[in-house]
Amino acid sequence: MKKIALMGRSEAGKTTLTQALKGEKIHYHKTQYVNNFDVIIDTPGEYAQTHGLGHALALYAYEADIVGLLVASNEPYCLFPPCSTCTANREVIGIVTKIHAPDGKPERAASWLRLAGCKKIFYVDSKTQEGIPEILEYLKEDGDVLPWETKPEADGKKRANELPQEESQ
Template sequence: MKKMILVGRSECGKTTLRQALKGKEIRYEKTQYINHYDVVIDTPGEYAENSSLARALALYSYESDIVALLISATEPYSLYPPCVTGVCNRPVIGIVTQIDAPDANIAQAVDWLALTGCEKIFEVSSYTGEGVWEILDYLKEEGDILPWDKKSDAEKPRNIVSTKMM
């Protein structure tokens, strides 16, 4: 799987998305430092909100294959300036989180991420699982076997060996 760094404001859903991508139980965890997991780098929102800490995001992005800019569908403004993806030498995707919230404005969040220059935008709900599989499929590399790629023994083709002598 490609390694992805999650960048976004505090409480936009980065850690919750990480838990959903891993199939873990969703529970609140405050990210206080940069966490390396096998294919996800989870970052504190304060790093994206504070220009003096943002330098760390630039450095850690070099350890990833994909940069993911997250924005909640409930946010009243975008943290990201237009065309910001041009400063990154990695593919940048956008992820709209909390699409199941009652006050979600998904179209506005998608528009904000499109303005940044994201090459692909995903809409997800970490609680319902909507859109999570699409992200996993995007991160999949040749040779990776994802849970839905596994077939049950009944579905696998069987090699039939003839006992008949020729």
């Protein structure tokens, strides 16, 4: 799986998205330092909001295959200036979070990400899992098996990547 570095302001939903991508139970956790997991780098929002700490984000981008810029649909403004993705030597995708927030404007957030230079935009609600499979599919590399690809179908049929019973013993 491609490694992704998640960047955005505080409360944009980076840690919640991390939990959703890892299949964990969603619970609030304030990120106070960079969490460099196996395929996800979760960064504190203060790094994006503070000029002096922003340089650290560039360093963590080098450790990832893809950079994900997050903007919550209910944010009043965007931290990322126009054409800011051109400074990265990695692919940069946009992720609009909190798409079902009552005061959210997902299309406005997506337009800010497009102005920043994101060519690919994902819309997610980490609490309902909406949009999570699309991001996982995008990060998938040849040979990766996603969680839902290993479970038998509800009607008892096996998926293509499961071994027949006699071969698995």
